[in-house]
Amino acid sequence: MNILKKLSEKHNTWLGIVRSFGADNPEDIVQDMYIKIFNWSERNKDKDILYDGDQVNHYFVFKTLRSLFINECKKNKVCLDIDDIDIEHNPEDQTDTELIQEKLAKLYWYDRKVFEYVYLKNFSMLQLSEMTGISYYSIKRTILKVKKQLK
Numbered sequence: 626m627n628i629l630k631k632l633s634e635k636h637n638t639w640l641g642i643v644r645s646f647g648a649d650n651p652e653d654i655v656q657d658m659y660i661k662i663f664n665w666s667e668r669n670k671d672k673d674i675l676y677d678g679d680q681v682n683h684y685f686v687f688k689t690l691r692s693l694f695i696n697e698c699k700k701n702k703v704c705l706d707i708d709d710i711d712i713e714h715n716p717e718d719q720t721d722t723e724l725i726q727e728k729l730a731k732l733y734w735y736d737r738k739v740f741e742y743v744y745l746k747n748f749s750m751l752q753l754s755e756m757t758g759i760s761y762y763s764i765k766r767t768i769l770k771v772k773k774q775l776k
Contacts, residue, residue: 628674631681632659641650642687646694654693661689695747729776739764745751
């Protein structure tokens with residue numbers, strides 16, 4: 626079965642995923658995903674994209690969409706900085722984002738900065754390790770600790 630036909634059956638799902646990333650142009654990113662996956666399937670005979678013969682690998686599509694979104698952010702230089710976000714504290718009307726921002730603000734500065742670089746500025750843990758000279762495993766432990774505190 627044609628890979629594009631299988632992917633297009635879940636077009637609205639892919640759009641929803643990209644919208645959840647906060648993209649301004651979800652349709653463009655989904656269309657780029659179709660092109661990228663089609664080219665991949667041509668080179669690799671649908672390896673990693675389909676399993677059990679005709680089931681779409683949602684994780685593979687998600688990672689492709691996420692990488693395209695991150696590339697778009699980097700291209701447009703639209704990365705958030707925690708310090709640039711001012712939130713007025715109103716306990717009666719707090720959203721999940723505000724709660725997360727509040728918890729991040731209370732973290733030790735090192736933990737907050739590592740989390741910021743990995744999740745908001747889209748550095749990989751390996752890139753951050755090479756750039757700063759901090760051990761990869763130290764960065765990984767910090768990220769796991771911050772995630773646990775944010776839950």
